[in-house]
Amino acid sequence: MSSAFTVAHGRRHGLTRWDLESALFERPFHGLRAPRHTEADEHPAATEQMAIIRAARHFTAHMNDHEFFSHSTAALLWGVPLPRLGRTEVHVSVLAPHRAPRGSGVRGHQLAARAVRLVHHSELGLALTDPATTWALLGHELRHPYDLVAAADAFVRVDRMPGPGSRVIRPALASIADLRRAIPPGRRGVLALREALGRVRVGSASRMETWMRLTVVDAGLPEPVLDHDVYDALGRFLGCVDGAYPFARVALEYEGDHHRTDERQWQRDIVKHDDLARAGWRVIRLTREQVFGQPGRLAARVRDALRASAR
Helix, strand or coil: CCCCEEHHHHHHCCCCHHHHHCCCEECCCCCEEEECCCCHHHHHHHHHHHHHHHHHHHHHHHCCCCCEECHHHHHHHCCCCCCCCCCCCEEEEEECCCCCCCCCCEEEEEECHHHCCEEEECCCCEEEECHHHHHHHHHHCCCCHHHHHHHHHHHHCCEEECCCCCEEEECCCCCHHHHHHCCCCCCCCHHHHHHHHCCCCCCCCCHHHHHHHHHHHHCCCCCCEEEEEEECCCCCEEEEEEEEECCCCEEEEECCCHHHHCHHHHHHHHHHHHHHHHCCCEEEEECHHHHHHCHHHHHHHHHHHHHHHCC
16 A cells, blocks of 8 residues: 555455554545655665564464563553664563563563553554653663653644644544653653753654754754745745744755655645745755765755745
């Protein structure tokens, strides 16, 4: 399935509720799913994450009542895309004094009840750490600080329909205040969590967009406005851009490979970028290679555009 489909259609074609609620699919609208797009060299991460999700599903067959999913496994089950972890073990935890589970393909943990909030995932029918606790447990698991921010951005994101009459499609899984409360003193990775928390923003739609924003800010440039609706002088909606400097009419757009391979997306992009140009906006289009491999060039392009707009 290369485009959006209904949940019912996915179930008829063999996808389970686990698959449909996981990080493997985006939720463009209520009741719809679409494959989460990845770059060619990101496929190993997607393959790894699918393996983890399926392993978690199989593990439930012999899961004890006091066991629950946690850490990166819970993050994937919540639909948070992560970087490649380099392993496919499933994180299963218990509250003290129960003993952490052991076994092939399982990484067990014993957690203190005061530091954990558990919930029952209504769609998947399983126990796991709530979104805020899940993020806090990633503090010592995600190596790059940008990825810890990106995971938090995913938890606090509010999916919405852009443009006039913008409406919420899906509320945030957690608030920034929820994340703050989930960082108790003494937890592993607490310093990394506290540093990341101050950089969390609500409007980031993807891991790449978070990396893009942080790269620009760490280069000494102003922080862009995220998920920004652009209107022309007559009040006509021109489109929503990933990042924006409204004062300079500079837009940042991250373009995954689907912007090239999906013809309808490609056509929409052409129209939107043409409309933005006519309205006096400069659009900086960025790719995965530029975000990850050429941060200096990325920052230079933004800096040049801001300087040009000031002339």
